[in-house]
Every structure is written in C-alpha cells, then in structure tokens.
Amino acid sequence: MLKSHAAISGIGATEFSKKSGRSELRLAAEAVFAALDDAGLAPADVDGMVTFTQDTNQEIAVAREIGAGELTYFSRVDYGGGAACGTVAQAAMAVATGMATTVVCYRAFNERSGRRFGQPDARLGGQPTSQGLEMSWHVPFGLMTPASWVAMFAQRYMHTYGATSEDFGRVAVAMRRHAATNPAAWFHGKPITLEEHQASRWIVEPLHLLDCCQESDGAVALVVTTAERARDLRRSPAVITAAAQGSGTGQMMMTSYYRDDMSGLPEMGVVGRRLWEMSGLSPSDIQTAILYDHFTPFVLAQLEELGFCGHGEAPDYLRDGGIEIDGRLPVNPNGGQLGEAYIHGMNGIAEAVRQIRGTSVNQVPGVRNVLVTAGTGVPTSGLILSTG
Amino acid sequence: MRTLTEDQVEIGSVLPELSIDLTPTVVVSTALATMDFTPVHHDVGIARAQGSKDIFLNILTTMGLVERYVTDWAGPGAVIRRINVKLGVPAYAGDRLSFNGTIVSREAAEFTVEVRGKVSLGDHATGTITLTFPEAS
Amino acid sequence: MTEPAPMTEPAPMTEPAPTTAPAAGPGSALDRELHELADKQVALGEMRGSPSVNPVNEPMIRHWLDAMGDTNPAYLDQGVAPPAMIQVWTMPGLRRDVKERSPVDDMIARLTDTGFTGVVATNCEQTYHRPARLGERLTPATRFSGLVGPKQTALGEGYFATWNVTWYGDGDDPVAEMMFRILKFRPRQRASEKAPEKAPERQEPKQPYPLRPAVNEDTAFFWEGVRKGELRIQRCSDCGELRHPPGPVCPSCRSANRTHIVSSGEGVVYSYVVHHHPPVPGRETPFVVAVVELPEGVRIVGNIVDCPTDAVGIGMSLRATYRAMDDELILPMWAPRET
Structure with a gap:
C-alpha cells in the first residue's frame, strides 16, 4: 500500500500574475529552486521529475536548468488539471518503490499571457485521434470552452436538485473572502458579494463571469521524498496518507454527457472511495479541503461525491458560510483558483501543505488531515495529506 | 429606330450581349411596375430573414427583360409570339444580368431565339422567344 | 409568409418543415x-x-x-x-x-x-x-x-x-x-450532390466554417448520414445495442460488426447552455448548445436553432434539422417541435 510511505517536504512557487514576462521554462526553474530551498535540498538531490502532459517544459529541460544530474524516474500525467494530485501520486509511488528518492512535481505556464485555455481553439476537434474524435461531437457546435462544458453539467444539476445560480455564487463569495486576506492571491483585498456575483455578466449560461476562475501566469513545484527521509528535512512533512487517480464509466474529457447521470462527477466518486479506503479516514476526519474550483458548480458536486454531504445537498451545505474559513468545512483557505491563482490545481496542493504545517495565512485551527482534489469533469486525482 | 426584316435574320446568328446592372433601384422599380409587392423584391430585411442574400428580381420582370433583350435587337417591327423561360438562380440586387442569344430556328414566319440570362451565381433564366419580323420591303 | 397567389411569383425560399411530416414517397x-x-x-x-x-x-x-x-x-x-x-x-x-x-x-x-x-x-x-x-x-x-x-x-x-x-x-x-x-x-440541407440549378443559397460561396469535425472509419457513417438528412445511430449487428457517440467495438459484446439505424429525428432537451463569451470562430453569440435525449435511448449534442434563447428549457421537444455551414459541411441541429 502506498499509504504514508511518502511525503511532501518542499513547496515553491513564483508570483502569480497576468503577465509573468518570463519564459515558461524559467518559471518552472524558479518554482523548483524555491521548493528545493524550502525542503533544504539541493538540485543534485533530485533524481525524479513528474509533470502534466500539458506542460510545455520537458523534465530534462527543467533538470538542465536547475543543474540536476541524472534522473532515474520521469513521468507525466494526462487529462489537464486532473493531473495535479496525480503528479504527487506518481512521485509517491516512485519514492515508495525505490525508483527515485527525491521527485519534483511541477507545473509552469503563462496561461494568461500565453495560450489561454478559456479561449476557443478550432484545432480541438481537428485530428482523428481518440480525443479529436471525442471533441468532434462537440466542437463543431461551438461547445468548445471549459466554461461551456461545465455549464452543461451545471444546468442539469440545477434542474435535478433545484439548485440556483446563487448556490454557485456562494462558492465564489467564499473563495474571494479567503483570497482577500491572502497576500499571494491575485484578488488579495478584493472580496465580492453574492449580489456582485449575480450581477456579473453571462459567460455561458448558467455560468456568470464570477463562476469562472481567473487565468494566471505562474509556476508551482513540490518536492516528494519518502516519509522517513522527510522527517529529517527542514520542514515538517506533509505525509501522503492517500493518493488516488480515477476515471468513471463512459468517461470523456469535460463532456461526459452520455452516461446515465449528468448531475454528479462519478470520477471524483472513484477518487473519493479510494482515498477513504487507503487512508482509513472518513469525511469527519478532514479539517479543511482543497477542492478544485475552476468553475463553481463542480465544487458542489465534489462535496457530494466525496461524501461531505449527500447528493443534492451541497446547496444547503454551502449556506451560511458552510465552506468559509469559519464554516463546517473550510474549503480552499488560500482563495482557490477563483481567488488566488489558476496554476492547474498545483497551488492548492501547496496550500494543503501549508495547512498541515500550520503556516497558512488563513490557517484553519487543528489541522491533521487535508483532502485535496484535482481537475473536475476530466479523469482526476486526489490526495489526503496528514501531519506526521 | 432600326427594325430587322425577315431577310436580314439568319439562323445561327448571334444577338449582341445586353448587360444590366441590377441596382436596388432596378429591382424595386421593376417589381412595382409589375404590380408585385411581395416584400422579398423590395425589403432587404425580409429577404434576408427568408434566407436570401438580398432582394431579387421577380419573375414578371425576368419575362419583361427577356422580351426587351430580343426587341432591342429586333426593333419595333418585330412581334413577340411566345416566351418560354426556365427559371434558375435568383438575380440579386448588386449582381449583373447578362443576356446572350442565338437565332436557332425558323418555322414559317416564326423565328425562335435561344436566350440565356446569366448572373454571377449561374443561369438566372434560359429559354426561347418566338417572334415574327416584318417582310422585307 | 403566405402562399403566393397563383399568379404571383413564388419566392425561392424555404421554411422549416413541420415536425410531423407524414411519410411521402411514391405510393404512400x-x-x-x-x-x-x-x-x-x-x-x-x-x-x-x-x-x-x-x-x-x-x-x-x-x-x-x-x-x-x-x-x-x-x-x-x-x-x-x-x-x-x-x-x-x-x-x-x-x-x-x-x-x-x-x-x-x-x-x-x-x-x-x-x-x-x-x-x-x-x-x-x-x-x-x-x-x-x-x-x-x-x-x-x-x-x-x-x-x-x-x-x-x-x-x-x-x-x-x-x-x-x-x-x-x-x-x-x-x-x-x-x-x-x-x-x-421538403427542405433539406443539401448533401454533397452537385449544386442544384435552383438552390439559391447553395450557389453563394460561403466562408469555410472553421469548426470541423475529425472523421475516421468509425464515425464516417454518421457524417454521411447527416449529408443525406439522416441522424444515424450506431447499432451493434450482433447484440443490437445502440450507441452514441459511436466507436469501433461494441462495449457490451466485443463485436466489431456495426450497422446503424436512422433515428426518428425527434428529441428532448436533457441539458443546454447559452454561450455568450468568449467569441467562437464561425459563430454569432449568443447561441444554444444542448444535450438532446433521443427516444431511441441515446444522447447527442447539437445546437438549438429557430428558437429564442430564453425559450429553451430542459424537457423541450425538438426535431432534427440540418444546416449547411459552408459548401461542404452540414451539421445536424435541433428546432423546437411545434405542438
């Protein structure tokens, strides 16, 4: 079992901006240096690297830039933001099995000043690969932005459970409240009200502008070692109590519209079951959660799939600040991707580590276990990090 | 005005081309002169809403222009007996309608001219006109 | 538009066909x-x-x-x-x-x-x-x-x-x-036949529509059907299972023997979105995209057309319609089914 064999012993990031002014490779190198410094390790200690298939920086390129030597493990995880916790899962497997001792997970991009994921790309459905063919059932109809793919689920969720746009808005309000007190967040000092959410313009009905996360430039890196070694390093380890990847039956990329139910996220259900199984924990053991929030509606679906509440109960769970810093389950104390930055979920893992260490600017008291999820609507992944 | 007589008309001879700029004024004035108030011939908004790219000539005008094409050449002495037109693509405002014609046959006093009216999209009208000419004096 | 009087000119135009068009065909x-x-x-x-x-x-x-x-x-x-x-x-x-x-x-x-x-x-x-x-x-x-x-x-x-x-x-x-x-x-978006002499909109060369589907041997039958004004659903020749989107192997019985049925062309909105922003190439905003549930038991994605965006709702009855996006590509779309 992978349980508790590995730990995150270093986190690092660049600043989060709308225009970094630097190459993506440079951002990657800066974040990796910061993570190694945080862990008290040197580039020469790195023998493994894991990133997203979408990252434009090859592992060997990052290794050259930071002055790492030989690598004995390199791997990439697919499916967009669904890869985030998967990189840590791969790294944990590598150190647990002896493939490597010090694995760096990284994600670096100029997602705002360079290629923006939120912009339509006519090439999406262009090639007869399995993904191109899958996209070809949607792109020709103009269904080709992440917001529109999620909006299709959101509409059905509203219909099935009687949820409203205000229920989604409560997620945005909570994230912006948290970001407001996080100096690293893009929206530091800029909370919003539910009225402002409701008044924001339509992007793709039923999603308003403020249901959509920001687009960001930046990089985040994490250092994964064995739990045993991590205990001897500079910082308190965030032990990887459980790590999981999951895809559902009839899974597609953002457009799983053809399976029985469209009001949930079965792939997150898979991840949740695996996390609870591996960790032996249950939702009541989690003090704070980092839930992937590129779009508000999927935060509700995740609360349900992970068992924090029943199906259709998330709107009630959110009411009265349920996921705010002083609520029943503080979610994304850093402000999430709606408030801090969109670094494809990796900044959320870094926040989970800070919560375990007790060093977050929005620290939740008494944290022992943090649940983290990755991209939603795609094959995804999750972690439970614990003090140790 | 010159008028052709029977003896001046030869099978196989070609009529001079006539080209008409289909300005909106032409389309609208001919529609109204033919008492055709169907909106697609004068209201560009309605024409577009119905899937046309612009207002277009009505059929009564097509018939009139075919007749004019042949009588412009034949002169005032000719008498038009028959016009058979097969209708093709629409003749939209902004396009140009060009007529070509050839004398193809004669039966007793009646001559038949093959006429083709083309616009940029293809043949707007193709057909035959049958007419008589004054005898040579 | 009212039918033209016999002595006025019928305008070269088309209107959407009623949903419940009875089957025609010689001898019907x-x-x-x-x-x-x-x-x-x-x-x-x-x-x-x-x-x-x-x-x-x-x-x-x-x-x-x-x-x-x-x-x-x-x-x-x-x-x-x-x-x-x-x-x-x-x-x-x-x-x-x-x-x-x-x-x-x-x-x-x-x-x-x-x-x-x-x-x-x-x-x-x-x-x-x-x-x-x-x-x-x-x-x-x-x-x-x-x-x-x-x-x-x-x-x-x-x-x-x-x-x-x-x-x-x-x-x-x-x-x-x-x-x-x-x-x-009965208007149908014309297939790949030669440009008909009397197809007004056909002769206007259209800008190539930028959002083209990738097609391979597993999906070609669908797009061929669309060009003929048919909505085809893959059917396993062995176990009979219907499947959309289609694929090379039947997930139920492993058979690679495939055929298709032609759907009734009716459907119901299962979910939908109204796209406002950002601009999409080849499209004017806002436009509606829906997941449509067919009576045959599968779902398909398409645009809803000929309907104000605020009139669309889950459960709404639709009928298939076919729209030429340019001189080559026809897309199946959906229009409200009149009651």
Whole structure:
C-alpha cells in the first residue's frame, strides 16, 4: 500500500500574475529552486521529475536548468488539471518503490499571457485521434470552452436538485473572502458579494463571469521524498496518507454527457472511495479541503461525491458560510483558483501543505488531515495529506 | 429606330450581349411596375430573414427583360409570339444580368431565339422567344 | 409568409418543415392523397376571376417600359401593351383582400401542410395570341393542370405543380396564356450532390466554417448520414445495442460488426447552455448548445436553432434539422417541435 510511505517536504512557487514576462521554462526553474530551498535540498538531490502532459517544459529541460544530474524516474500525467494530485501520486509511488528518492512535481505556464485555455481553439476537434474524435461531437457546435462544458453539467444539476445560480455564487463569495486576506492571491483585498456575483455578466449560461476562475501566469513545484527521509528535512512533512487517480464509466474529457447521470462527477466518486479506503479516514476526519474550483458548480458536486454531504445537498451545505474559513468545512483557505491563482490545481496542493504545517495565512485551527482534489469533469486525482 | 426584316435574320446568328446592372433601384422599380409587392423584391430585411442574400428580381420582370433583350435587337417591327423561360438562380440586387442569344430556328414566319440570362451565381433564366419580323420591303 | 397567389411569383425560399411530416414517397398514403386532390382540382377545370381593376392603360405601360429600360416605341405608337406585361394587368397589387379563389390554392396549401414547405418557380411560358389594347380589361381564368411527383430533387423531395392561366379580352377572346410551374419541396440541407440549378443559397460561396469535425472509419457513417438528412445511430449487428457517440467495438459484446439505424429525428432537451463569451470562430453569440435525449435511448449534442434563447428549457421537444455551414459541411441541429 502506498499509504504514508511518502511525503511532501518542499513547496515553491513564483508570483502569480497576468503577465509573468518570463519564459515558461524559467518559471518552472524558479518554482523548483524555491521548493528545493524550502525542503533544504539541493538540485543534485533530485533524481525524479513528474509533470502534466500539458506542460510545455520537458523534465530534462527543467533538470538542465536547475543543474540536476541524472534522473532515474520521469513521468507525466494526462487529462489537464486532473493531473495535479496525480503528479504527487506518481512521485509517491516512485519514492515508495525505490525508483527515485527525491521527485519534483511541477507545473509552469503563462496561461494568461500565453495560450489561454478559456479561449476557443478550432484545432480541438481537428485530428482523428481518440480525443479529436471525442471533441468532434462537440466542437463543431461551438461547445468548445471549459466554461461551456461545465455549464452543461451545471444546468442539469440545477434542474435535478433545484439548485440556483446563487448556490454557485456562494462558492465564489467564499473563495474571494479567503483570497482577500491572502497576500499571494491575485484578488488579495478584493472580496465580492453574492449580489456582485449575480450581477456579473453571462459567460455561458448558467455560468456568470464570477463562476469562472481567473487565468494566471505562474509556476508551482513540490518536492516528494519518502516519509522517513522527510522527517529529517527542514520542514515538517506533509505525509501522503492517500493518493488516488480515477476515471468513471463512459468517461470523456469535460463532456461526459452520455452516461446515465449528468448531475454528479462519478470520477471524483472513484477518487473519493479510494482515498477513504487507503487512508482509513472518513469525511469527519478532514479539517479543511482543497477542492478544485475552476468553475463553481463542480465544487458542489465534489462535496457530494466525496461524501461531505449527500447528493443534492451541497446547496444547503454551502449556506451560511458552510465552506468559509469559519464554516463546517473550510474549503480552499488560500482563495482557490477563483481567488488566488489558476496554476492547474498545483497551488492548492501547496496550500494543503501549508495547512498541515500550520503556516497558512488563513490557517484553519487543528489541522491533521487535508483532502485535496484535482481537475473536475476530466479523469482526476486526489490526495489526503496528514501531519506526521 | 432600326427594325430587322425577315431577310436580314439568319439562323445561327448571334444577338449582341445586353448587360444590366441590377441596382436596388432596378429591382424595386421593376417589381412595382409589375404590380408585385411581395416584400422579398423590395425589403432587404425580409429577404434576408427568408434566407436570401438580398432582394431579387421577380419573375414578371425576368419575362419583361427577356422580351426587351430580343426587341432591342429586333426593333419595333418585330412581334413577340411566345416566351418560354426556365427559371434558375435568383438575380440579386448588386449582381449583373447578362443576356446572350442565338437565332436557332425558323418555322414559317416564326423565328425562335435561344436566350440565356446569366448572373454571377449561374443561369438566372434560359429559354426561347418566338417572334415574327416584318417582310422585307 | 403566405402562399403566393397563383399568379404571383413564388419566392425561392424555404421554411422549416413541420415536425410531423407524414411519410411521402411514391405510393404512400400521403402520395395517394395528394394525387387524388390534384385530380379533383384538375377536374374543376378553368375558374374565371374578375376582370382587371385597371384597363390596359398608357401610364402603367410607360412606367413598366421605363423600369425595364425598354425604349421600343411600337407599343405606345400602336396603342397596345408589351406582350410580356400580360400578367401585370391582373396582379392583385396591395389589395390582398381581393385575392380570388383558384383551383391552385387548395393544392398548394395541402402540400405546405404536409411538409412540402419549400417553393421555387421552375417554368414560366407565355403565348401571346394578340396584343392587349389600350382601354381593354383583361379577365384571367385559371386551371390546375397537374401534379407530378414525388421526385427526388437537389432541394429535397418534392412535387411539381403546374397551372395555366388564360387572359380573355373584351371580346371574350383569348389574348394570352401562361403555363406556370413550381416545385414544392421538403427542405433539406443539401448533401454533397452537385449544386442544384435552383438552390439559391447553395450557389453563394460561403466562408469555410472553421469548426470541423475529425472523421475516421468509425464515425464516417454518421457524417454521411447527416449529408443525406439522416441522424444515424450506431447499432451493434450482433447484440443490437445502440450507441452514441459511436466507436469501433461494441462495449457490451466485443463485436466489431456495426450497422446503424436512422433515428426518428425527434428529441428532448436533457441539458443546454447559452454561450455568450468568449467569441467562437464561425459563430454569432449568443447561441444554444444542448444535450438532446433521443427516444431511441441515446444522447447527442447539437445546437438549438429557430428558437429564442430564453425559450429553451430542459424537457423541450425538438426535431432534427440540418444546416449547411459552408459548401461542404452540414451539421445536424435541433428546432423546437411545434405542438
């Protein structure tokens, strides 16, 4: 079992901006240096690297830039933001099995000043690969932005459970409240009200502008070692109590519209079951959660799939600040991707580590276990990090 | 005005081309002169809403222009007996309608001219006109 | 738009076909019914209309000649009307209320009601027995001459309807006659056939639509169907399971033997979105995309068209329609199903 064999012993990031002014490779190198410094390790200690298939920086390129030597493990995880916790899962497997001792997970991009994921790309459905063919059932109809793919689920969720746009808005309000007190967040000092959410313009009905996360430039890196070694390093380890990847039956990329139910996220259900199984924990053991929030509606679906509440109960769970810093389950104390930055979920893992260490600017008291999820609507992944 | 007589008309001879700029004024004035108030011939908004790219000539005008094409050449002495037109693509405002014609046959006093009216999209009208000419004096 | 009166010109236009268009095809019940009606209308023979409101007159002739750019002096010199002006004298003009009954109307109305909503004029033949003289009032008489079809045309399946009009002069003698023929068709977005002669929108070269599907041997049947105006659903030849989106192997029985059924073309909105931002290449915003549930038991994604965005809702009944996005690509879309 992978349980508790590995730990995150270093986190690092660049600043989060709308225009970094630097190459993506440079951002990657800066974040990796910061993570190694945080862990008290040197580039020469790195023998493994894991990133997203979408990252434009090859592992060997990052290794050259930071002055790492030989690598004995390199791997990439697919499916967009669904890869985030998967990189840590791969790294944990590598150190647990002896493939490597010090694995760096990284994600670096100029997602705002360079290629923006939120912009339509006519090439999406262009090639007869399995993904191109899958996209070809949607792109020709103009269904080709992440917001529109999620909006299709959101509409059905509203219909099935009687949820409203205000229920989604409560997620945005909570994230912006948290970001407001996080100096690293893009929206530091800029909370919003539910009225402002409701008044924001339509992007793709039923999603308003403020249901959509920001687009960001930046990089985040994490250092994964064995739990045993991590205990001897500079910082308190965030032990990887459980790590999981999951895809559902009839899974597609953002457009799983053809399976029985469209009001949930079965792939997150898979991840949740695996996390609870591996960790032996249950939702009541989690003090704070980092839930992937590129779009508000999927935060509700995740609360349900992970068992924090029943199906259709998330709107009630959110009411009265349920996921705010002083609520029943503080979610994304850093402000999430709606408030801090969109670094494809990796900044959320870094926040989970800070919560375990007790060093977050929005620290939740008494944290022992943090649940983290990755991209939603795609094959995804999750972690439970614990003090140790 | 010159008028052709029977003896001046030869099978196989070609009529001079006539080209008409289909300005909106032409389309609208001919529609109204033919008492055709169907909106697609004068209201560009309605024409577009119905899937046309612009207002277009009505059929009564097509018939009139075919007749004019042949009588412009034949002169005032000719008498038009028959016009058979097969209708093709629409003749939209902004396009140009060009007529070509050839004398193809004669039966007793009646001559038949093959006429083709083309616009940029293809043949707007193709057909035959049958007419008589004054005898040579 | 109302059907044109027999003596006015049918505009080359199409309207969406009613959902519940009964099956046509040679020998079908509908085909027999249409031909029976046609026979009845033919049997009515010639029906006379009222004499023209305006007698043949110089101002209208002058106006007509001016508009046509016709400088032939013969007509006004001789006190006669240009022959090609014959139909003008009995046009209803703006006085739509005086539209007269003719044996053609019932036939056209029935064709429209049964889904043959598209109309395009195909032939106009006029024979002039003698010139119409100034001062004379012309009286039209119309007879329905016949219905031919159903024919597969480039515009869709249709019937050719033909009628004849004779104009009688003051002496009750025939001045001129006209044969007029139209094609009434069930509009379909044309397939890859050669550009039909009478397909107005077809000849306009369209900008290539940028959002093209990738197609391979597992999906080609679907797009071929779309070009024929069919919504095809993959069916396993062995276990019969229907599947959309399609794929090379049946997930239920491992069979790679595939065939397809043609769906009924009906569906219900399962979910939908209204896209406002950002701009999408080849599209005008806002537009609606829906997940449509078919009675056959599968779902498919497509646009909802011919419907205000705020009228779309989950559970709404739809029917398939086919739209040419450019000269090559046709996409299946969905329109509200009228009740």
